[in-house]
Amino acid sequence: MKINIIGGGLAGLVSAYILAQKGHEICLIEKKKYPFHRVCGEYVSNETLRFLKDHQLFPEFANPSQINHFTLTLQNGQKLEMPLDLGAFGISRYVWDAFLAEKLKQMGVQVYEQNAVVDVQFEEDAFQLTLSSGKKLKSPIVIGAFGKKSLMDQKLNRTFAQSQSPFIGVKYHIRTDLPKNEIVLHNFKGGYCGLSAVENDKYNLCYLGRRKDLKKHGGISEMEQAVLCQNPYLKSVFENSDFLFNQPVVINAFSFAPKQLIENHMLMAGDAAGLITPLCGNGMAMAIHSAKILSECIIRHTKNDQVNRYALEMDYRQEWNVLFKKRLWVGRQTQKLFSTNLGAHTGMWLMQQVPFLARNVMKNTHGEPF
Numbered sequence: 001m002k003i004n005i006i007g008g009g010l011a012g013l014v015s016a017y018i019l020a021q022k023g024h025e026i027c028l029i030e031k032k033k034y035p036f037h038r039v040c041g042e043y044v045s046n047e048t049l050r051f052l053k054d055h056q057l058f059p060e061f062a063n064p065s066q067i068n069h070f071t072l073t074l075q076n077g078q079k080l081e082m083p084l085d086l087g088a089f090g091i092s093r094y095v096w097d098a099f100l101a102e103k104l105k106q107m108g109v110q111v112y113e114q115n116a117v118v119d120v121q122f123e124e125d126a127f128q129l130t131l132s133s134g135k136k137l138k139s140p141i142v143i144g145a146f147g148k149k150s151l152m153d154q155k156l157n158r159t160f161a162q163s164q165s166p167f168i169g170v171k172y173h174i175r176t177d178l179p180k181n182e183i184v185l186h187n188f189k190g191g192y193c194g195l196s197a198v199e200n201d202k203y204n205l206c207y208l209g210r211r212k213d214l215k216k217h218g219g220i221s222e223m224e225q226a227v228l229c230q231n232p233y234l235k236s237v238f239e240n241s242d243f244l245f246n247q248p249v250v251i252n253a254f255s256f257a258p259k260q261l262i263e264n265h266m267l268m269a270g271d272a273a274g275l276i277t278p279l280c281g282n283g284m285a286m287a288i289h290s291a292k293i294l295s296e297c298i299i300r301h302t303k304n305d306q307v308n309r310y311a312l313e314m315d316y317r318q319e320w321n322v323l324f325k326k327r328l329w330v331g332r333q334t335q336k337l338f339s340t341n342l343g344a345h346t347g348m349w350l351m352q353q354v355p356f357l358a359r360n361v362m363k364n365t366h367g368e369p370f
């Protein structure tokens with residue numbers, strides 16, 4: 001069956017791979033050109049490992065870092081450290097996404113790069129997509145894998161897209177002095193900054209901040225000096241590391257509000273279905289896992305070029321809710337707690353007194369290996 005996929009991040013790339021393997025005719029439309037950098041902490045939970053290795057999607061060739069230790073620091077210099085039960089690997093999206101896109105091309109998937117979907121219509125039980133090049137694509141099934149913020153949200157009149165989005169995300173690659181097996185979360189007023197190794201002795205420095213702080217201080221580096229560097233550990237990172245980009249990669253104005261999983265029969269995967277707060281380090285695992293369950297539902301409910309749309313939508317909604325709904329909720333509450341100084345201190349104090357609590361937060365924002 002013909003299936004068009006909007007967005008070539010992990011959710012789009014993995015769905016395209018699973019569906020193409022089963023003989024479906026896939027078009028993947030990505031508005032940028034591979035390879036490219038995107039805002040992401042690039043810390044991938046090991047719950048994905050078995051799936052990635054079984055499907056040869058693990059970027060072994062790039063020698064990803066292995067992460068098994070977590071440190072949290074606060075603005076007042078307090079520090080909490082703990083081992084990670086499951087752990088993670090670190091790989092830049094620049095390398096990984098391009099590797100996956102190349103794999104798809106070799107399998108015969110039509111990958112349209114530098115081509116955005118600018119319009120979508122659903123009529124007579126089929127979708128018609130219009131690309132920025134003017135090309136029209138028709139298919140009975142469309143997967144929306146267009147990430148946390150897209151023109152598509154406006155086109156589909158999605159409710160969360162009408163409200164204020166207070167967050168910004170900023171990413172750099174740097175060279176710095178940090179053990180390669182460690183992920184550090186540095187808290188600052190209104191946000192937090194993650195630091196962990198990726199491939200080739202490089203480190204990812206990625207933070208979630210507030211648009212209002214950017215506005216107040218007039219620029220990214222001014223905000224970093226005035227807000228992030230209030231945390232002494234972060235100040236030292238900014239002063240003693242080599243920053244490898246001329247400019248950071250920035251994403252503006254996105255939100256963690258709940259989203260509709262299916263919009264006018266378009267099936268959402270990854271961040272387009274629901275964005276977990278980066279604090280949890282689980283967005284990529286969720287993007288991969290949602291792509292897997294959605295593709296399996298499509299495979300189950302299509303036969304001889306016919307789709308049982310009702311059963312497909314019911315099945316996907318049920319599986320998605322069981323796997324992700326609670327995780328997103330716990331993520332939002334943890335985000336709220338750590339977005340104020342008082343909340344962050346209380347959270348840290350609680351985790352120091354009752355280490356079980358910290359483990360429990362991690363457990364509830366991560367999934368089981370799949």
Ligand SMILES: Cc1cc2nc3c(=O)[nH]c(=O)nc-3n(C[C@H](O)[C@H](O)[C@H](O)COP(=O)(O)OP(=O)(O)OC[C@H]3O[C@@H](n4cnc5c(N)ncnc54)[C@H](O)[C@@H]3O)c2cc1C
Nearest residue numbers: 007009010011031041043117147150169270271278283284
């Ligand atoms: C600050 C920050 C730090 C993070 N750190 C981590 C972390 O360390 N670990 C982790 O697991 N997760 C992290 N995440 C979350 C993670 O990046 C996402 O959950 C993950 O990338 C989601 O994948 P996706 O495929 O849904 O979306 P994306 O990877 O965002 O891909 C969506 C794609 O759709 C394309 N697109 C959009 N609109 C259109 C259109 N109209 N037409 C064609 N293409 C379109 C975009 O160009 C993009 O390539 C972080 C997020 C933020 C904001």
